[in-house]
Amino acid sequence: MPGADLDAIVADIAGTLARAEDWGEVASYIPELAKVDPAQFGIAIATADGRMLVGGDADTGFSIQSISKVFALTLALGKVGDQLWDRVGREPSGNAFNSIVQLEQERGIPRNPFINAGAIVVSDVNLGSYQPRVAIGEILRFIRYLAGDDSIAINGEVAASETATGFRNIALANYMRAFGNVHHAADLVLGLYVHQCAIEMSCRQLALAGRYLMLNGRHPDGGRVVPPGRARRINALMLTCGQYDASGDFAFRVGIPSKSGVGGGILGIVPGRASIAVWSPGLSPSGNSHLGTQALEMLAQRTGWSVFSPPEG
Amino acid sequence: MPGADLDAIVADIAGTLARAEDWGEVASYIPELAKVDPAQFGIAIATADGRMLVGGDADTGFSIQSISKVFALTLALGKVGDQLWDRVGREPSGNAFNSIVQLEQERGIPRNPFINAGAIVVSDVNLGSYQPRVAIGEILRFIRYLAGDDSIAINGEVAASETATGFRNIALANYMRAFGNVHHAADLVLGLYVHQCAIEMSCRQLALAGRYLMLNGRHPDGGRVVPPGRARRINALMLTCGQYDASGDFAFRVGIPSKSGVGGGILGIVPGRASIAVWSPGLSPSGNSHLGTQALEMLAQRTGWSVFSPPEG
């Protein structure tokens, strides 16, 4: 797709959505997030050939929340490799994102690494023998390296806000510890988890950080972040499990492997072509960004970038 | 991928799997299927540029079973369009393929058209105002047209074998009828359903029948079977829901939109590139062909055809 065309598409999407009537509802269960103005929209696309296209509020920082699970998973796989899959499944959950029912039926093994329970196990792995402070530093450095931007930081107020209200996550961590699938004390594991979720990035930074997944595992600087097969598999998990309980519908409508967060961001990967970040803080009932989902659907239709369409370029 | 290379890959896969030690277990709950010799394997690939590559028992007929759900869904969407989605969901089920629990919790709306309950609703749509005999004739003609082969037929003994033992399907149909989501009498709807499942095809015929899904909805003869967006969406459903409760793992390992059947066949679609049929009657515990899954995983690794890898050709 010629650069001019893509520029026009991005401008058109940003323009159309800026006039939206229904912005969705901002997440209310994390007090700090509830303060965000819903009438914002940003988009950034990093292409495989090195361009960056932006629209709307592409440089406004937002809380990446569950999108951090993609980077945390990448880090954990680097530490323990496929042994991770003894402790976490790879199937869509068929339940709400913070469900504990599944966990009881499957004896403490979360269905996939993108539901909260699975991400808590991933944090338990990433904590390893570190102090939480050190483990938090490691994941922050990893994301800065991926995005090539050392200004990325954690919003301490958001982290504190989650720490104070995250009773369900404390329940999940202790519940899995009862089954032996969380090894550290819940407060340590969740200390890492909530700080990782509280990382703030702009669409531009997020699109840059996702490039290794479109480039078969390589950093644009030439370094290898993960082997090609692992990049492919993370993309697969994003498609089947990345949008909470609406992942099937998202695959059906959009067809781009993506991971959403309750801060309103979505990271989408078109293998070999583009790393896309969209953001709008209002959510649909499924917990995914209302306008962000629309933006990706429009983009997929205009570009033919669904992984389920023939590659035309 | 040059034809010579692909030929070699197919020959290698067929040769390797012919020496398999573990062939899996043939489905036992349908008496006629339990009689099939497990030590068989076939593969056929129809490419977008019109080639046909075959290996092993590619011309042996087998019962397509749940693979028929792809063709039945295509037919039903042609009849009622997106209204179908008022009666069937688009999310992975997170449960075994014949589960009735989901159905109770979601008040008679099956999670997707590839679990048995969803396929029964699709049959209810395809039955419409027809006699079952007429509706069965229509789907058979549709598959013959897609494959360009009028010799494809229904195995009456398999159909009779399922009719006699399909108590769970009778339960599912009546259960959804109690919620108003099946409109016809269960025996009529299931008459259509079991005959459609009892269609016999070879790998060669099945790969030919699947070509419209790799060709953006076009028949190779130039006719349009479905609009491009619908072909894309059917491929998406095959990826997220096509392998019963192992769909997530299959996407993770293979990354090719596929639909399996308990007869041991799998139809896989690589958009823009290939329509693939593999068959081996032995199943893994998840109900999918044991060697068929291995064959597709080997093929994806050797060709890079996963939808989650960059398209290299």
Add this chain to the structure above:
Amino acid sequence: MPGADLDAIVADIAGTLARAEDWGEVASYIPELAKVDPAQFGIAIATADGRMLVGGDADTGFSIQSISKVFALTLALGKVGDQLWDRVGREPSGNAFNSIVQLEQERGIPRNPFINAGAIVVSDVNLGSYQPRVAIGEILRFIRYLAGDDSIAINGEVAASETATGFRNIALANYMRAFGNVHHAADLVLGLYVHQCAIEMSCRQLALAGRYLMLNGRHPDGGRVVPPGRARRINALMLTCGQYDASGDFAFRVGIPSKSGVGGGILGIVPGRASIAVWSPGLSPSGNSHLGTQALEMLAQRTGWSVFSPPEG
């Protein structure tokens, strides 16, 4: 309790409830039952010392529905003894009365003989090698014998009404047949089941029919209906499982082993003291007679007949 006192209590309850403002909602899912006038209330008490006390519409016939499960269970235990418990459990269900979820999780073994699934297994036992017509005759004769009243009959229109709409019961029967826990064809078993539910009795007749359960298993004519231990166990099942999903609350508030039906009747047993029948067609959301439950609660408070209070007489 002196006869005069009990007479006054019965008169007072009947008088109070005849002025009720909220009569509950008549069951709507069985068309014939939906026609019944809700503003009716009857009560009859057969005491261990041979008295009969009545109040309100005690001689109006109503559909006994699920109350028939008590008599059908008694009959089935007479046929196969404790082997019945290999096919039906004895635990409260913790779910709505027509739930199929439990059945899937417990592989076709219903939790107790008073939920629909369990009663269908009991009907399968009572059908035995009989034609349905013969089995229906047997249970009708049994109830006539217990009540000492040959005028008790089946309402054919209610039976036909249920047969036409009972899709959930067809689902349950086929579902259990898939697990091998129903042996006969669903239409034969359900033919017996719906006719048994469609038996019509008045409060007076029902209180008479229940006497064997207050008399340690003996018919007032001196004959033994069941051994003492079996009468005791049937009473226990009525207490723990007799009021659908409100059995615990009913035990808490009333404390009298009872079985309700959606026709608005309730049979209550006070061991060694009384067999009680109340009827009012309007139901509470739990599916139990709204005023019938109130009547039994008032009666228990005034007489001290709860099994959880010290016997004072």
Add this chain to the structure above:
Amino acid sequence: MPGADLDAIVADIAGTLARAEDWGEVASYIPELAKVDPAQFGIAIATADGRMLVGGDADTGFSIQSISKVFALTLALGKVGDQLWDRVGREPSGNAFNSIVQLEQERGIPRNPFINAGAIVVSDVNLGSYQPRVAIGEILRFIRYLAGDDSIAINGEVAASETATGFRNIALANYMRAFGNVHHAADLVLGLYVHQCAIEMSCRQLALAGRYLMLNGRHPDGGRVVPPGRARRINALMLTCGQYDASGDFAFRVGIPSKSGVGGGILGIVPGRASIAVWSPGLSPSGNSHLGTQALEMLAQRTGWSVFSPPEG
């Protein structure tokens, strides 16, 4: 029942069970309890007319564990009355005793006060505005008063043992706190809960402590512990919910309102007649004392004390 007869029955039961071949399995999930010798059995019966009958190891102390839930419930009802039932249900759970599934489906309201989740809510009520140490003291004093024995004490090692391993309870408490149904911090509430469970009593002390429930709410010293209706209702809850997921079967076989604990004790109440304590540390798979259940079944058969039999004495 004449005293001599009952003496003989108690002696016979104690003698028979002392020769048992299968003692069941001692609870292993609480390390301190796992050390107890399983080959012990005790029984004590306090009758309404003031006798005390004992057999076997009736004066050996054991951890009362979940039996404490009866006394804690009594105390909480005294504090907040029937408002308690806004936060806890009264239905059997239909699930294992530490299940969290029910809790999710019913939005943080436990099914009854005898499953762990319900007992944690009761502890939250009993904690009130106290320090845990004070609340622990209050319940200990209450039990000493009921039993008339100031030597009853808490086993600190058992409490510490549970505190260290009770991850599921921490999960439950935080989970309900997420729904707003636990008001205090989990560690405070569970501090009270585990100390209450770690109270040690002998069969003799336990039978004495249970007398108010057989005496319609009165202490044998003449004081009123609870109103008669409340004693009746607590007995009802013991019958429907007192034996974990085997409550229905226990009602069927024994018919005496009872509460068991994983320490191997069972408290049984025969209204107007007897307060019974049995103890044997080995458990059946349902988590109830194996020989304790047998002892109560033998006792019910020999005495006719089931609440579902006519009172003969």
